[in-house]
Amino acid sequence: MVIIKLTKRQEEIIELVKKNQPITSEKLAEKLSVTRAALRPDLAILTMTGILEARPKVGYLYSKRGGNSIIYDYIKEVKVAEIKTKPAVVTEDTTVYDAIVQLFLEDAGTIFVTNNGHLTGAVSRKDFLKIALGNTDIHKVPVGIIMTRMPNIVTVTDNDTAYEAAKKIIEHEVDSLPVIEKTVTEDGKDILKITGKVSKTNITKLFVKLGSGN
Amino acid sequence: MVIIKLTKRQEEIIELVKKNQPITSEKLAEKLSVTRAALRPDLAILTMTGILEARPKVGYLYSKRGGNSIIYDYIKEVKVAEIKTKPAVVTEDTTVYDAIVQLFLEDAGTIFVTNNGHLTGAVSRKDFLKIALGNTDIHKVPVGIIMTRMPNIVTVTDNDTAYEAAKKIIEHEVDSLPVIEKTVTEDGKDILKITGKVSKTNITKLFVKLGSGN
Numbered sequence: 001m002v003i004i005k006l007t008k009r010q011e012e013i014i015e016l017v018k019k020n021q022p023i024t025s026e027k028l029a030e031k032l033s034v035t036r037a038a039l040r041p042d043l044a045i046l047t048m049t050g051i052l053e054a055r056p057k058v059g060y061l062y063s064k065r066g067g068n069s070i071i072y073d074y075i076k077e078v079k080v081a082e083i084k085t086k087p088a089v090v091t092e093d094t095t096v097y098d099a100i101v102q103l104f105l106e107d108a109g110t111i112f113v114t115n116n117g118h119l120t121g122a123v124s125r126k127d128f129l130k131i132a133l134g135n136t137d138i139h140k141v142p143v144g145i146i147m148t149r150m151p152n153i154v155t156v157t158d159n160d161t162a163y164e165a166a167k168k169i170i171e172h173e174v175d176s177l178p179v180i181e182k183t184v185t186e187d188g189k190d191i192l193k194i195t196g197k198v199s200k201t202n203i204t205k206l207f208v209k210l211g212s213g214n
Numbered sequence: 215m216v217i218i219k220l221t222k223r224q225e226e227i228i229e230l231v232k233k234n235q236p237i238t239s240e241k242l243a244e245k246l247s248v249t250r251a252a253l254r255p256d257l258a259i260l261t262m263t264g265i266l267e268a269r270p271k272v273g274y275l276y277s278k279r280g281g282n283s284i285i286y287d288y289i290k291e292v293k294v295a296e297i298k299t300k301p302a303v304v305t306e307d308t309t310v311y312d313a314i315v316q317l318f319l320e321d322a323g324t325i326f327v328t329n330n331g332h333l334t335g336a337v338s339r340k341d342f343l344k345i346a347l348g349n350t351d352i353h354k355v356p357v358g359i360i361m362t363r364m365p366n367i368v369t370v371t372d373n374d375t376a377y378e379a380a381k382k383i384i385e386h387e388v389d390s391l392p393v394i395e396k397t398v399t400e401d402g403k404d405i406l407k408i409t410g411k412v413s414k415t416n417i418t419k420l421f422v423k424l425g426s427g428n
Contacts, residue, residue, distance in 0.1 A: 007262075041258030048221075048259065075425040100347065104340075107387075125339045126318075132346035133314065163425035166418050173321075200414035204380050207421050211289040211377035 010042050014062065017052055022059035075210070080165050081158035083206050084179045084196030087112050092120060092144030096136065099143040100128050109201070110176040112194055113147050119155075119192040121147030124175055155180045156198060162206055165198040175199055224256050228276065231266055236273035289424070294379050295372035297420050298393045298410030301326050306334060306358030310350065313357040314342050323415070324390040326408055327361050333369075333406040335361030338389055369394045370412060376420055379412040389414055 006014075009032070016031055017023055025043060029036045043060070046052040053061045088108035090099050092115045099111050103125065111128075113121040123143060131138060131146055154172045156165045156179055165177055176199035180192045220228075223246070230245055231237055239257060243250045257274070260266040267275045302322035304313050306329045313325050317339065325342075327335040337357060345352060345360055368386045370379045370393055379391055390413035394406045 041255050041262075044255030045259055045262065048255075075421065097347075100343065104344075125343060129314065129339060129343050129346060130318075132343060133311075133352075138347075163422065166422045166425070170415075170419055170422055200418045201384075203418045203421050204414045205384055207289065207417050208377065208380045208384055211380070 006045075007042070010046060013039070013042055013046060014051060017060050018062045021061045022055065024059040028060070076161050076163045078162040078206060079158065080156050080160045080162060080179055080196075080198055083162050083202045084158070084198050085202060087176075087178060087194055087197035089114055089194060090143060091115065092147075093142045096128070096131055096138040096141050096143050096146060099123060100132075100138070103128065108176075109199055110174075110197070111143070112178050112197065113143055114194065115144070117191065117193060119150065119153075119178055119180060119194045120144070121149045122153050122176075122178065123147045150192070153178065155192070157181065158195070162198070162203065166203045169198075169200060169203070220259075221256070224260060227253070227256055227260060228265060231274050232276045235275045236269065238273040242274070290375050290377045292376040292420060293372065294370050294374045294376060294393055294410075294412055297376050297379075297416045298372070298412050299416060301390075301392060301408055301411035303328055303408060304357060305329065306361075307356045310342070310345055310352040310355050310357050310360060313337060314346075314352070317342065322390075323413055324388075324411070325357070326392050326411065327357055328408065329358070331405065331407060333364065333367075333392055333394060333408045334358070335363045336367050336390075336392065337361045364406070367392065369406070371395065372409070376412070376417065380417045383412075383414060383417065 012032065013028060016028055020027070025036050025039055029039050032039070043052070043054070047054050050063055053063045055061060088102055088106040088110070089112045090102055092113055103111050110122055110124045112119060113123065121144065123146065127146065127148070136146070154168050154174060154177055156168065156177050158179060158181070168177055169175070176197050178194045179196040179198060181195050183191045183193060185191055226246065227242060230242055234241070239250050239253055243253050246253070257266070257268070261268050264277055267277045269275060302316055302320040302324070303326045304316055306327055308316070317325050324336055324338045326333060327337065335358065337360065341360065341362070350360070368382050368388060368391055370382065370391050372393060372395070382391055383389070390411050392408045393410040393412060395409050397405045397407060399405055
């Protein structure tokens with residue numbers, strides 16, 4: 001997958017096709033005062049990208065899909081495994097207060113909660129703020145009581161794409177997704193191990209990385 | 215700017231050039247059992263994208279920059295004006311409690327604070343959480359007392375790119391940037407009007423939009 005900038009002549013060709021379609025390569029060459037052979041690479045690029053459509057015995061047509069429909073395949077190549085970072089994790093019996101302290105210590109947006117190594121819940125800054133304003137005794141109540149509990153947590157795996165993760169974040173209006181790995185215990189129980197998190201911060205960082213060309 | 219997927223033959227050409235560089239188009243045609251003319255569009259694309267370099271009388275060389283150095287010009291074309299959304303704004307004399315209520319009502323991550331229409335500060339969920347845990351009487355203390363005050367707030371303008379905004383968000387470790395417009399009052403004072411915000415959510419949404427090809 002590569003990205004190219006169209007040349008001035010290619011842009012001119014597109015304009016000519018838009019105005020005169022269908023138009024043959026002979027006509028295009030004439031209008032641009034070049035040989036047909038000279039146009040061949042440009043026309044190849046414009047048809048490959050789907051900007052123009054070449055119809056045998058008819059000529060070139062401007063394609064409405066414009067070549068941008070394949071545009072962000074690249075974004076879809078980046079995997080969750082490449083952008084996930086260390087999650088802030090506490091156990092269910094941690095007090096709400098201690099969980100908040102952990103949140104600040106790790107500068108996290110969301111705290112994930114486990115029980116015997118199994119992901120059981122999550123609490124966001126917003127949840128904590130609500131609790132802090134209410135009548136809950138945050139020094140006594142364990143985080144397990146106030147957390148959003150599985151299966152009401154949206155998750156991703158290493159093999160999902162960053163794009164899928166971003167989509168889930170937006171659709172479910174959450175700040176962060178746990179990256180999970182399903183394993184089965186000896187007695188046949190599913191265990192959801194948390195191996196990382198993907199947050200809006202991770203996506204924003206990826207965006208910056210892509211934009212800086214790295 | 216368009217993005218194309220390389221064809222299998224183009225990938226083959228790249229591999230051949232990598233192994234045999236410098237290599238002439240005659241040699242390439244021979245190895246691929248096609249005519250030189252048939253290769254011309256492929257070679258045009260590969261040199262245009264900067265993947266191959268054509269040296270007269272020498273042949274084709276593989277270019278280390280790989281064609282990806284121009285890859286995210288596109289990301290840099292999107293402007294803040296296109297992705298900004300409505301900010302949650304309160305005035306300096308609003309109590310902390312009411313500001314938090316506003317935060318919840320608008321489901322915002324950051325509250326921006328103004329005084330006579332002039333942007334003077336910002337408070338994040340994290341700041342509010344800290345305050346809520348402390349001894350501050352949030353029903354009495356105005357938000358103007360606890361906010362981060364200008365000029366300690368990072369801002370952007372409509373004409374900045376989404377990329378620049380994302381970079382500022384990451385570098386300054388903030389969730390949201392106010393989009394400002396500088397105007398001058400009749401008596402010559404600068405007024406910073408807030409016209410929107412760009413948050414990690416806006417960047418994540420843009421990422422999803424790019425990935426979905428819209």
